[in-house]
Amino acid sequence: MTSLTAELSAIAGAAFAAEGLPEELGLVTVADRPDLAQFQCNGALSAAKIAKANPRAIAAKIAARLRQNAILSKVEIAGPGFINLNVADAALDARIAFLCDNETIPGTNTGQGRTVVIDFGGANVAKPMHVGHLRSSVIGDSLQRLFRANGWHVVSDVHLGDWGLQMGQLISEIGHRGIAPIYFDANYTGPYPKESPVTMDDLEEIYPAASAACKADPARLEEARKATAELQAGRPGYRALWQHFFDVSRVGLEREWGSLGIHFDLWKGEASVEPLIGPMIEKLKKSGLAVESEGALVVQVAEPTDKKEVPPLILVKSDGAVLYGTTDLATIIDRVKSQNPDLILYVVDQRQHGHFEQVFRAAKKAHLNGKAELEHAGFGTMNGPDGKPFKTRAGGVMKLYDLIAMMTAEAEARLIEAGLASEYPAEERAEIARKVGIGALKFADLSNHRQSDYIFDLKRFTRFEGKTGPYLQYAAVRIQSILRKAQGEGLEPGCPAVLSPEERTLALHILALPDALEAAEARRAPNVLCDYAFTLAQAFSRFYSEHHILSEANAQLKAARLGLCLLTLRFLTRVLGILGIEIPERM
RNA sequence: GGCCCCGUAGCUCAAUGGAUAGAGCAACAGCCUUCUAAGCUGCGGGUUGCAGGUUCGAUUCCUGCCGGGGCCGCCA
Known part of the structure; x- marks a missing residue:
């Protein structure tokens, strides 16, 4: 199109x-x-x-x-x-007719089959997802849907944080607790139990404790560092324990993202590129790019033209462990080898911009990136009413699960308050509330400019009036309702004709979808699509309030208007779909 | 201290260098015996932080200042 x-x-x-x-x-x-x-x-x-x-x-x-x-x-x-x-209206009619005759889902072909790897999600093994993971997940998912719609071959990768210090912290904490001594027996080489010694719930308790212990006691931190280095060096018991962490976490994470309708093509992590790290470091050493500095192995990435001081990328710490910059670099090698992408897009917190600058420079210096452009699509934080990153009332970090539950509960309260869906079965109402709650959250997040921070406001996001997810879902539901009624009366949607100002505005907006898709892709900015969806719904509402459809006496005109309803619904559904927002059957 | 991002209506936010800077919320006035009024129509509301510069034209680009947030080698 x-x-x-x-x-x-x-x-x-x-x-x-x-x-x-x-x-x-x-x-x-x-x-x-x-x-x-x-x-x-x-x-x-x-x-x-x-x-x-x-x-x-x-x-x-x-x-x-x-x-x-x-x-x-x-x-x-x-x-x-x-x-x-x-x-000319005739030209509009012709183009609208073409869309009605073609069931193909509208999109563009800016991608032309090129490959993009999108790295988002940002979750860590053994840690529950919290509000900080919301934006990466929601924006990243929308971008993967958008790039697919635009003809790209998309490979999404969750890139779990599973190889850093937090792993060593967990291992040493478990060692202290004596939960599973067999994994710590240096003389024992396996086989290790198939059953994980810890559950996800256990990990959620153990990790904060481990983190706190390391903060309070330098000796414990030293222990954790040592455990990290030993894990990375391949100590069998630690590796076995690590595998349990990974497996247990993956089940929980898949369930959590699944509830948001978010899926990844690849479930790789930092650890999955571990075999590439040794050879990579050897190669970098040989080429002279990796040099020793203050006991660590680094790549200097500063350029003479730099205005600011760009610190070197640290490949290997003085204690022998690698950092996430190292795994990021090795991951580029892995992706080039397995996907040969044209673009690698990192949907990660804006605060890590400096880190990606270092990694990208190092990758290009070493010619590791193949033909791929490397790009950091950063985003701002979701803040509380005080303008600081969102916290619970108690001041702690809110789990994503709790946030979603809160949104869903609020959505259901609003439905009941409005006297809607009251005669529906409780199960269906709960499902509507889930879709509306999540839709409200996603739309609120995505409609903000990606790079800026925004303030979380439960009441405002779940409102059914104004520029919100629920308003858009409702607009679509209302169209569905008309079409159902029409079908019940044996009416068929026909080909729309532009006759009135409202129809003209609506038709023009429908035909502008490719512009929105292209602009959204070019700027990696889902808020462009939010604007498009909202304006489309508004244009439809004007059309709807001006022209009564089912009571129209002229059969041809009635069919034409039903056709415009159907086309609008298709486009609205399409755009909301790219935003990752589901539409209930009815509300 | 250096660097990056931000500063737009009372509030929350938009706006590839273009005309009269737009939405939503809130306020006010209308519109339901008819397809779900969660809507529609109308009405106000601004020195785009401040001061310069480039340009026929600047919210946008450049310089300085003020204010907010962030980052700045062995966490991720």
Whole structure:
């Protein structure tokens, strides 16, 4: 599906070219002034600079050429040289008819089969997911859906944190507690029990205790460091214990992400690239990139042009253990080898920007990244009402599970409060509340600009009025309801025709989907799609309040309007789907 | 101290260098014997932190300052 703006840009581009001007000047966008026109082209203004000519004179020449084209019903010059354009209703009808005849799900093909690896999720083994994981999960998932819609081959990888100091902390804590002495017996080499000595619940208690112990006692921290290094060096008991942590955690994490409708293609982690680390370090040493500094092995990544001080990337600590920069580097090697991607996208907290800069520089210096662009798509934090990162009332970190439960409960309270879904079976109402609660949370998160922080506001997010997830879900549900009723009356949706201003605005917005998809991809910005979905729902609401559909006497007109309902529903469902938001059957 | 991000309506947030800076919430005034009023229509609301610069044109790009957040070698 190509957008109207793309079609018009091509037409205007040809006109500029015919005047001996750059074709790119023909870029046509949706008008900033809907009161004046549907579309605009600002190329004459830029052309004036290039050709050192009067912009209005250039605009006049372009306009004369554009008027030859039947797709345009209006071509006007305004202000210093804006070219304002309207598209003929017949042209709109033709394009809408094409969409109705084709069941293909609208998307674009900016990807053209290129491969992108998207690294998101950011969870750690043995640690419950908390609110800090929400944004990476929700934004990352939306981006993987978006890139797929745009014709990319997407490989999503959860890249679990499973190889750092926290593993050593857990191991040494378990050693202290004497829970499973067999794993600590240096003389015993296996086999080890198949059953994990700890459950996920155990780990959730043990990890904070281990972390606190290390904070309070330097000796314990030293122990944890030693255990980490030994784990990485391959001590069998520790490896076996580690495998139990991983397996137990994965079950819990899959359930948790599953409840959010989020899935990963790969469940790799830092540890999975462990076999690549040794050879990588050898190679870096040989090439002279890896050098010793203050007892550690590092790669210098500072550039003479740097304004700031860029610290070296540490590959191996003085105690022999590796850091996440090391595994990140090895992971690039793994991904290039197994996927040969064109792009690797890291959906990780903005605060780690410096870290990725180091890793990317090191990777490029060592030519590890193949043909892949390396890009950090950072995001801001979800804050509490005080503007500081979100905490529970007690001041602790809120678990993601609890946050979702809170959203769902609030959504159900709102449903009951509004007297909705009250006659539905309790089970269905709970399912609606789940979809609405999660939809509210995702939409609130995604509608903010990715890089900025935002304030969590339970009441505002779950509101059914305004720019919220529930409003959009409701808009879709309402259309579904009309179509169901129509079906009950034996009515078939027909091909829409643009007859009224409301229908025209709605049709124009439907045809603008590719622009939204492309802009969202280019900026890695789901909020663009949130805007699109909201504006689409608003345009539909205006159409809906202006034209009664089922009571329309003219059968042909009724079918045409039902067709517009169906098309709007398809597009709304599609966009919400890319945002990872489900629509209930009814509400 | 150095560097990065942010500062837009009362509140929460948008806006590839373009016209009169937009939404939502809140306030006010209308619209339901008809498809779910969780909606629609109308109405206000701004020195885009401050001061310069580049440009025909700046919320956007550059410089400085003020304010908030973050990062700055052996955690992730």
